[in-house]
Amino acid sequence: MPDTYADHLRAGERAGMRYALGAPRGAPRGLAGAHLASRPGSSLEFMEHRAYQPGDDLRHIDWAAYARSDRLTVKVYRHEVNPHVDLLVDGSRSMALDGTAKRAATVGLAALLATAAANSRFAHRVWLSAETWSPLENGTAPPASWGPMPLDAAADPGEAYFALPPRLAPRGMRFLISDLLWPSDPAALLARLSDAATTVTVVQLLAEEDVRPPEQGNLRLMDCETGGTQEVFIDATASARYRDRLTRHQQHWHRAARQVGAVLITLVAERFLRDWDLDPLMAAGVLKANPT
Amino acid sequence: MIFSLPWAFLGLAALPALAAIYLLRSRSRRRPVSSLLLWAEATRPHAGGRIVKRLHVPLLLVLELLTLALLVMASTGPEVSAGRSRPPLGVVLDDSFSMQAGGEDSPRGRAARELETLLRDEAGTTVRLMLAGAEPRALGSRFRGVARGRELLTQWTCRSADADLEAAVTHARDACGRGTRILVLTDRPPALDPGTGQVVWRAFGKPLANAAIVQAGRSLRDASERCLLEVANFSARPASLTVTVEIEPADAAAAAPAPIVRRFSLEAGQRRPLIFQLPDGASVVRARLREDALGADNRVVLLPDARRRVRVALRLGDEPLRAALARGLEATGRARLTGRGPDLLVTDGPPATVAAPDLWSVCFRVEEEEIAEAFVGPFITDPTHPLCAGLNLRSVVWAAGREPSLPGAPVIAAGSVPLVTDARRIDGRHEVRVRLAPASSNLTQSTNWPVLLWNLLEYRAADLPGPPRPNVRLGSVISIPLPREAERVEIRPPTGEALRRAVADDRTVLLAEACGLYEVRTEAWACRLAVNALAPSESDLRDAETGRWGTWERGPAAVARRPVAWLAMLAAAGLLAVHLMLAGRSRREPPQ
Numbered sequence: 001m002p003d004t005y006a007d008h009l010r011a012g013e014r015a016g017m018r019y020a021l022g023a024p025r026g027a028p029r030g031l032a033g034a035h036l037a038s039r040p041g042s043s044l045e046f047m048e049h050r051a052y053q054p055g056d057d058l059r060h061i062d063w064a065a066y067a068r069s070d071r072l073t074v075k076v077y078r079h080e081v082n083p084h085v086d087l088l089v090d091g092s093r094s095m096a097l098d099g100t101a102k103r104a105a106t107v108g109l110a111a112l113l114a115t116a117a118a119n120s121r122f123a124h125r126v127w128l129s130a131e132t133w134s135p136l137e138n139g140t141a142p143p144a145s146w147g148p149m150p151l152d153a154a155a156d157p158g159e160a161y162f163a164l165p166p167r168l169a170p171r172g173m174r175f176l177i178s179d180l181l182w183p184s185d186p187a188a189l190l191a192r193l194s195d196a197a198t199t200v201t202v203v204q205l206l207a208e209e210d211v212r213p214p215e216q217g218n219l220r221l222m223d224c225e226t227g228g229t230q231e232v233f234i235d236a237t238a239s240a241r242y243r244d245r246l247t248r249h250q251q252h253w254h255r256a257a258r259q260v261g262a263v264l265i266t267l268v269a270e271r272f273l274r275d276w277d278l279d280p281l282m283a284a285g286v287l288k289a290n291p292t
Numbered sequence: 293m294i295f296s297l298p299w300a301f302l303g304l305a306a307l308p309a310l311a312a313i314y315l316l317r318s319r320s321r322r323r324p325v326s327s328l329l330l331w332a333e334a335t336r337p338h339a340g341g342r343i344v345k346r347l348h349v350p351l352l353l354v355l356e357l358l359t360l361a362l363l364v365m366a367s368t369g370p371e372v373s374a375g376r377s378r379p380p381l382g383v384v385l386d387d388s389f390s391m392q393a394g395g396e397d398s399p400r401g402r403a404a405r406e407l408e409t410l411l412r413d414e415a416g417t418t419v420r421l422m423l424a425g426a427e428p429r430a431l432g433s434r435f436r437g438v439a440r441g442r443e444l445l446t447q448w449t450c451r452s453a454d455a456d457l458e459a460a461v462t463h464a465r466d467a468c469g470r471g472t473r474i475l476v477l478t479d480r481p482p483a484l485d486p487g488t489g490q491v492v493w494r495a496f497g498k499p500l501a502n503a504a505i506v507q508a509g510r511s512l513r514d515a516s517e518r519c520l521l522e523v524a525n526f527s528a529r530p531a532s533l534t535v536t537v538e539i540e541p542a543d544a545a546a547a548a549p550a551p552i553v554r555r556f557s558l559e560a561g562q563r564r565p566l567i568f569q570l571p572d573g574a575s576v577v578r579a580r581l582r583e584d585a586l587g588a589d590n591r592v593v594l595l596p597d598a599r600r601r602v603r604v605a606l607r608l609g610d611e612p613l614r615a616a617l618a619r620g621l622e623a624t625g626r627a628r629l630t631g632r633g634p635d636l637l638v639t640d641g642p643p644a645t646v647a648a649p650d651l652w653s654v655c656f657r658v659e660e661e662e663i664a665e666a667f668v669g670p671f672i673t674d675p676t677h678p679l680c681a682g683l684n685l686r687s688v689v690w691a692a693g694r695e696p697s698l699p700g701a702p703v704i705a706a707g708s709v710p711l712v713t714d715a716r717r718i719d720g721r722h723e724v725r726v727r728l729a730p731a732s733s734n735l736t737q738s739t740n741w742p743v744l745l746w747n748l749l750e751y752r753a754a755d756l757p758g759p760p761r762p763n764v765r766l767g768s769v770i771s772i773p774l775p776r777e778a779e780r781v782e783i784r785p786p787t788g789e790a791l792r793r794a795v796a797d798d799r800t801v802l803l804a805e806a807c808g809l810y811e812v813r814t815e816a817w818a819c820r821l822a823v824n825a826l827a828p829s830e831s832d833l834r835d836a837e838t839g840r841w842g843t844w845e846r847g848p849a850a851v852a853r854r855p856v857a858w859l860a861m862l863a864a865a866g867l868l869a870v871h872l873m874l875a876g877r878s879r880r881e882p883p884q
Contacts, residue, residue, distance in 0.1 A: 097326050181326045183329055231320050242330055
């Protein structure tokens with residue numbers, strides 16, 4: 001099993017070759033997109049003729065038609081878009097929890113989505129949270145060229161977003177990869193994230209240990225981000241209580257995601273890495289099989 | 293609470309061990325998690341530190357510690373004081389027939405009522421009854437409560453001719469254990485006042501006037517049979533007595549002679565022997581006095597004292613030895629020389645090989661004079677063997693060969709040379725071998741010769757079917773040989789139902805516990821046995837008395853204890869059940 005950063009990237013890239021990003025349902029605007037939008041634009045694909053209106057691009061006047069009819073007519077072309085994908089990766093330490101597959105899954109998933117975006121001819125940029133959100137070195141390049149992704153930040157990604165938001169491309173597709181195990185208000189974050197975005201997809205990436213409470217007994221739990229500790233006695237009741245809180249937390253995020261039209265899916269790192277199965281994203285239409 | 297095995301408290305060392313196991317097992321392990329966000333409501337365990345916190349002890353640990361403590365307690369043998377209950381009580385019951393004196397108001401009746409009252413007062417006391425007859429005998433096992441005591445007292449029949457109270461007290465002490473209180477119920481005062489201690493002596497007798505037949509027997513004299521009776525007047529004043537003797541003829545068809553009645557006077561405490569001439573062929577003789585305070589000693593029944601004669605066959609080639617044997621056997625009066633159906637074959641040849649199941653053999657090995665050596669002693673005799681009873685071989689010259697081998701166990705030997713041996717065959721017959729060179733020995737001329745022959749006949753007669761003596765005393769235990777073919781025997785006592793038993797080892801044992809005629813019968817054989825009281829000391833009621841002697845001491849022995857280990861075991865089992873239930877429920881919780 002590969003366990004270096006490069007290995008994870010390669011594994012994600014390899015898995016991402018099977019996928020492509022689905023076209024956004026909205027109509028994002030772009031300068032020279034690879035996808036045709038539903039509105040007129042500047043692509044070369046002819047859409048219809050209509051009468052000239054002031055302000056129309058003179059280059060689109062059909063002079064031949066003017067010669068025949070002495071009326072200024074413009075050719076209307078379908079607007080062509082080229083969507084942009086912003087991959088926001090939670091760079092906190094919890095995404096690289098020792099003894100779990102979260103680091104490999106985080107890096108691999110980011111690489112997979114970037115590769116899928118490339119397969120769809122979408123531009124992408126990878127952002128990493130620390131004290132603030134900053135672009136990953138070579139984050140617009142194929143994953144193999146990405147700079148290091150330390151995943152050692154102690155800051156809450158939500159607070160970091162509000163401290164200095166990333167400069168996300170307008171009308172782009174935005175992916176947030178995080179375990180969402182931080183206390184910031186998800187509604188506020190998702191509202192900011194979905195502002196001027198075509199789609200927002202939140203992938204909650206948890207470790208098996210995050211989902212399944214530890215075995216019974218006394219434990220000194222240590223928060224890998226803050227270093228804080230807590231002595232707990234785990235029995236059946238405590239396990240059930242933990243599972244209830246996790247469910248409530250996830251429901252909280254789901255509600256917030258629904259409010260802004262975002263898609264939220266949860267992946268368990270260990271299970272995800274087993275076969276790189278992204279059926280939930282396929283079902284949500286975020287991903288599709290790579291036609292090429 | 294008292295602990296009979298206090299060293300078992302060492303088991304409590306397991307408690308800290310168990311707690312240590314729990315502590316070590318439950319010590320917090322460090323574990324990094326993504327966030328403590330979801331653990332905010334988790335139960336906090338007990339932990340050391342500067343802040344004093346309430347201990348969080350797992351319920352299962354508490355249950356296990358309690359269970360362990362209860363098991364340790366159970367193993368220490370805890371006992372609690374049983375309140376006002378007393379130490380065990382051993383009751384010695386005088387089983388002699390003098391306890392029946394006075395009819396309804398007999399010492400036995402009054403003692404039984406007193407005992408029932410005591411048992412009712414001490415309902416929680418463990419009691420053991422001991423019958424004091426000729427030999428002490430436990431009556432049932434330990435019991436509590438008057439109902440069981442009343443049931444056991446029905447077996448207190450007072451039919452023994454003697455009461456060994458001292459032996460019964462000792463036996464009760466041994467049987468009931470340390471600290472037992474002993475209560476003796478009798479009709480006479482103790483020889484010594486027991487004082488304060490373990491024994492209380494209660495007598496319920498009354499000094500009653502009583503006349504009794506204290507001796508009785510039948511004997512042959514001058515070819516005629518006589519009956520001897522001895523009558524005693526155990527009272528403080530002279531008494532006029534009448535003895536009536538009834539004689540049953542041996543021939544049931546013949547008419548019985550008229551009863552013999554003899555009247556006489558006896559001074560206070562005087563005894564008088566009476567002799568009655570019995571007619572020829574008299575079978576059962578019954579004699580009786582007028583009824584008085586004690587009935588058991590007013591009647592006797594006597595059977596003919598016909599000692600069993602042993603049929604002897606002599607087959608010897610050595611004429612002097614044969615003559616000496618014939619003379620000696622005749623002198624005993626116990627042998628009948630016959631050639632047909634003998635009980636004992638005396639020969640100088642091989643032992644009997646015929647298929648007669650009851651034929652014993654005496655084989656003389658007549659040694660040649662040339663090889664014989666005269667032994668003058670010292671002779672080694674087996675004192676436990678019936679053949680050696682009364683022998684004194686000090687002046688005897690016993691000539692015999694030196695060859696050491698002679699079949700059977702040596703009975704008489706000269707050094708390593710066996711002279712007389714006895715071998716018991718697998719069918720029960722005995723083969724006695726005698727090595728003798730008669731010409732060089734003076735054995736046949738010595739007084740030991742008839743003694744040896746008498747012993748030989750007694751030895752054989754003791755194995756012939758029938759009781760050793762026809763007339764026995766009350767309370768005797770008689771071993772009666774039975775015919776070899778007998779498989780079942782029926783014993784019909786003077787009163788009560790007949791007993792039927794399987795025959796083992798060709799014998800049956802009879803306990804003579806009632807006066808009168810016993811009849812012992814097998815399929816093809818029968819005999820009778822007469823049982824009479826004949827106990828002057830029991831018949832003499834003049835020293836009977838009512839009173840109480842001795843007191844039970846109060847002390848540690850008076851504290852009765854009741855074991856409660858079972859209670860601790862029960863509680864431990866209950867806790868274990870709860871533990872199992874809780875542990876099972878915990879395991880059934882879904883993991884996710």
